[in-house]
Amino acid sequence: MIGNPIISVKDLSKKFGDLEVLKSVSLSVRKGDVIAVIGPSGCGKSTFLRCLNLLETPTAGEILFEDKYVFKNESVYLKERLTVLKKELKAAKKGNDENEISLAQANYDEVKTQYAALAGEEKEIKKQLQKSLNLHRQKIGMVFQQFNLFPHLTVLQNITLAPVKLKKMSEEEATAKAIELLKKIGLEDKANAYPSTLSGGQKQRIAIVRALAMNPDVMLFDEPTSALDPEMVGEVLKVMTELAKEGMTMIVVTHEMGFAKEVANRVIFMSDGVIKEENEPEEFFSNPKDERLKEFLSKVLS
Amino acid sequence: MKFFTDLWANFYKCFLQYDMWKMYLQGLRNTVIIAVGACLFGLIIGIIVTCIRVAPKNNIIMKFLDGVCKVYVTVIRGTPVVLQLFICYFVLLTGIRNVNFFGIKDTAGILVAIVTFGINSGAYMTEILRGGINAVDAGQMEAGRSLGLSWISTFLRIVLPQALKSAIPTMFNEFITLVKETSVAGYVGIVDLTKIQSYVTVQTMELFMPLLIIAAIYLILVLGLQQIQKRIERRLTRGDR
Ligand SMILES: Nc1ncnc2c1ncn2[C@@H]1O[C@H](COP(=O)(O)OP(=O)(O)O)[C@@H](O)[C@H]1O
Ligand SMILES: [Mg+2]
Numbered sequence: 001m002i003g004n005p006i007i008s009v010k011d012l013s014k015k016f017g018d019l020e021v022l023k024s025v026s027l028s029v030r031k032g033d034v035i036a037v038i039g040p041s042g043c044g045k046s047t048f049l050r051c052l053n054l055l056e057t058p059t060a061g062e063i064l065f066e067d068k069y070v071f072k073n074e075s076v077y078l079k080e081r082l083t084v085l086k087k088e089l090k091a092a093k094k095g096n097d098e099n100e101i102s103l104a105q106a107n108y109d110e111v112k113t114q115y116a117a118l119a120g121e122e123k124e125i126k127k128q129l130q131k132s133l134n135l136h137r138q139k140i141g142m143v144f145q146q147f148n149l150f151p152h153l154t155v156l157q158n159i160t161l162a163p164v165k166l167k168k169m170s171e172e173e174a175t176a177k178a179i180e181l182l183k184k185i186g187l188e189d190k191a192n193a194y195p196s197t198l199s200g201g202q203k204q205r206i207a208i209v210r211a212l213a214m215n216p217d218v219m220l221f222d223e224p225t226s227a228l229d230p231e232m233v234g235e236v237l238k239v240m241t242e243l244a245k246e247g248m249t250m251i252v253v254t255h256e257m258g259f260a261k262e263v264a265n266r267v268i269f270m271s272d273g274v275i276k277e278e279n280e281p282e283e284f285f286s287n288p289k290d291e292r293l294k295e296f297l298s299k300v301l302s
Numbered sequence: 303m304k305f306f307t308d309l310w311a312n313f314y315k316c317f318l319q320y321d322m323w324k325m326y327l328q329g330l331r332n333t334v335i336i337a338v339g340a341c342l343f344g345l346i347i348g349i350i351v352t353c354i355r356v357a358p359k360n361n362i363i364m365k366f367l368d369g370v371c372k373v374y375v376t377v378i379r380g381t382p383v384v385l386q387l388f389i390c391y392f393v394l395l396t397g398i399r400n401v402n403f404f405g406i407k408d409t410a411g412i413l414v415a416i417v418t419f420g421i422n423s424g425a426y427m428t429e430i431l432r433g434g435i436n437a438v439d440a441g442q443m444e445a446g447r448s449l450g451l452s453w454i455s456t457f458l459r460i461v462l463p464q465a466l467k468s469a470i471p472t473m474f475n476e477f478i479t480l481v482k483e484t485s486v487a488g489y490v491g492i493v494d495l496t497k498i499q500s501y502v503t504v505q506t507m508e509l510f511m512p513l514l515i516i517a518a519i520y521l522i523l524v525l526g527l528q529q530i531q532k533r534i535e536r537r538l539t540r541g542d543r
Pocket of ligand 1: 021
């Protein structure tokens with residue numbers, strides 16, 4: 001079931017101004033993984049998901065998607081080091097110790113060469129990405145807390161817009177695929193309805209279908225049931241559960257502990273912008289180790 | 303009683319006699335043509351300028367264009383429209399001033415007016431549209447981008463239609479303002495509704511009555527447009543969302 005890594009995240013950091021929201025997060029997502037991400041609000045879960053499809057540009061770290069760099073910025077650290085070394089070199093030059101000066105100079109030159117090489121490589125990756133960014137996003141479906149259906153388009157148009165516009169399918173193929181997917185979630189009679197006439201649960205299921213219509217390799221869910229009335233949570237979780245069973249690779253930020261326990265094969269606890277704990281669900285919930293996690297679980301499970 | 307018979311006689315003289323009303327009609331026609339033309343031209347300018355203003359500025363060309371658009375909006379909104387009309391008429395569009403397309407009298411003047419008021423209205427349309435775009439939930443752009451659509455596709459297919467829809471009542475307001483604002487066209491000899499007064503006065507030696515008639519025509523026109531606007535607003539709020 002579980003295959004090769006599809007997304008590899010290494011030392012990912014994200015700052016908004018001075019606010020460090022993600023602090024060196026690393027994670028390897030394998031094909032078929034269903035990863036539940038839990039954690040207190042404001043700890044950076046959404047930001048993490050949004051970095052994966054580059055809706056946010058990370059500050060530092062690397063993201064590999066299907067063995068290809070989509071983001072790499074390690075040179076920031078070398079740059080910082082370089083400024084330190086430059087200062088040291090200046091300080092050494094003030095003194096008259098020839099040895100010290102040449103040592104500082106050598107240190108500085110070495111890091112500078114490293115930096116130049118790395119920065120060059122990263123620039124190339126960035127250039128490549130500019131061309132392939134939209135392609136990258138096509139392979140990653142995203143489902144939002146607020147559904148974000150397009151209110152001026154019918155359900156069918158919501159689903160077929162992207163595949164047709166991006167020439168993944170012809171109009172007929174896209175429509176057929178949309179109807180097929182709608183049938184699966186029992187909403188084919190809503191094909192020509194406008195989103196405003198649907199319930200929250202229906203909207204979110206349509207939003208899932210809209211993302212699936214692009215045939216993505218990975219699906220990201222950002223608290224897909226948090227905006228729903230309690231009686232509608234079940235129908236959305238059911239669709240997600242079925243999707244997981246079909247082998248879809250999924251990362252799900254959620255407060256639904258039942259889903260994390262029953263459907264996910266890995267559970268991650270995030271707090272203060274770092275992954276504090278990761279485990280398979282059984283062990284994660286029965287034997288939490290991190291103090292924050294224990295506290296968090298006792299709050300949400302009570 | 304005498305007052306009313308005098309009034310009627312005056313009105314007859316200034317409106318009905320010698321088919322004088324046809325002149326008002328011609329003026330009204332020109333006013334409407336100028337207002338509608340300028341509104342459409344302004345809308346096109348507004349959409350283009352808005353696109354540039356809200357697009358991501360990740361290269362020098364976009365930054366430059368954005369700067370140009372910013373200056374355009376600031377200058378147009380910061381100077382009187384009559385002055386803009388003078389500048390356009392006497393300086394920029396002097397080349398076509400004497401052209402008569404299709405043999406229609408005053409075509410050049412009307413064209414100048416459409417262009418001038420269009421450029422003017424474009425700046426206001428830009429601000430209206432930008433407001434409409436800011437009112438569209440940021441999640442709409444994100445949803446489009448997360449599907450792999452480019453910024454421009456998402457903007458044109460998803461954000462702009464919603465922004466236009468929410469901006470329609472305000473844009474219609476701008477159109478109503480335009481109908482009244484074009485009355486300064488007479489300053490450069492364009493025969494709009496207001497200008498008709500001078501023609502009528504020359505023929506009848508009456509000053510007050512033609513002004514009164516023209517004011518009444520504007521008022522009826524504007525009240526009618528306001529009714530349409532109310533209907534549009536009601537339909538938009540009744541429709542989805
Ligand atoms: N665009 C942004 N600009 C500035 N701060 C942001 C932005 N997006 C998120 N943040 C901040 O980053 C932190 C983490 O946000 P988020 O990733 O949404 O957390 P979570 O999804 O875990 O609740 C919060 O403190 C939030 O205020
Ligand atoms: Mg969140």
